[in-house]
Amino acid sequence: MPPALRKFALAIHLTTSVGWIGAVVGYLALDVTVAIGEDPSVVRAAWIGMDLVVSGAIVPLAFASLVTGLVMALGTRWGLFRHWWVLISFLLTLGATGVLLSETRVIADGAAMATDPATSADELLALPSTLPHSVGGLVVLLAVQVLNVYKPNGLTPYGWRKLQEH
Amino acid sequence: MADPPRDPDAEGVTRVKTPRTPRWVIVLGVIALLLIVAVVAQFALGIQHGPSMHEIP
Numbered sequence: 423m424p425p426a427l428r429k430f431a432l433a434i435h436l437t438t439s440v441g442w443i444g445a446v447v448g449y450l451a452l453d454v455t456v457a458i459g460e461d462p463s464v465v466r467a468a469w470i471g472m473d474l475v476v477s478g479a480i481v482p483l484a485f486a487s488l489v490t491g492l493v494m495a496l497g498t499r500w501g502l503f504r505h506w507w508v509l510i511s512f513l514l515t516l517g518a519t520g521v522l523l524s525e526t527r528v529i530a531d532g533a534a535m536a537t538d539p540a541t542s543a544d545e546l547l548a549l550p551s552t553l554p555h556s557v558g559g560l561v562v563l564l565a566v567q568v569l570n571v572y573k574p575n576g577l578t579p580y581g582w583r584k585l586q587e588h
Numbered sequence: 589m590a591d592p593p594r595d596p597d598a599e600g601v602t603r604v605k606t607p608r609t610p611r612w613v614i615v616l617g618v619i620a621l622l623l624i625v626a627v628v629a630q631f632a633l634g635i636q637h638g639p640s641m642h643e644i645p
Binding site: 506510574575576577582 | 607609610613
């Protein structure tokens with residue numbers, strides 16, 4: 423990949439990856455409100471906000487981060503399967519995106535209940551939050567971030583074979 | 589006559605070993621394994637997990 427294009431792709435990858443973390447932190451604030459909130463109107467607003475943040479920011483940023491990460495790995499000397507830190511980052515991102523997509527339906531259902539005038543305050547407050555998944559997701563994203571910054575040494579067996587070939 | 593199999597320890601033959609898996613990869617692998625076991629155990633013990641736990645009883 424030409425250096426100018428590589429830098430451009432890296433800038434997009436960094437922006438979307440860090441943006442993803444930021445969006446999850448914003449989502450977490452709403453999720454905590456759902457978990458501990460006692461005012462039905464605030465909890466109702468939080469569910470609607472969570473749905474908007476997920477569909478409008480977190481999911482697009484997750485896909486953009488995944489795609490640009492693949493472009494960076496496959497388009498540079500790092501490769502996707504040569505270094506442990508790249509491979510593990512990819513697997514963690516893939517896992518986080520999978521869990522996110524499964525949670526999207528749950529959050530949409532919660533938001534639909536929140537907007538439904540027929541939903542009583544008790545029913546709304548009884549809805550469990552998605553806190554375990556959002557906290558777990560944030561931990562995974564931070565782990566990926568640390569791996570990408572520190573780039574710990576270690577070649578995979580495939581990377582070692584490729585190194586011997588050259 | 590067929591060639592005898594090459595002895596990797598014979599003189600003149602260089603054996604290239606794959607380096608050991610780094611410790612941090614093993615640690616992460618153990619953590620991932622424990623998490624997978626925890627999730628599987630949740631399902632096995634019938635503890636609600638996933639979208640079903642968000643349904644109103």
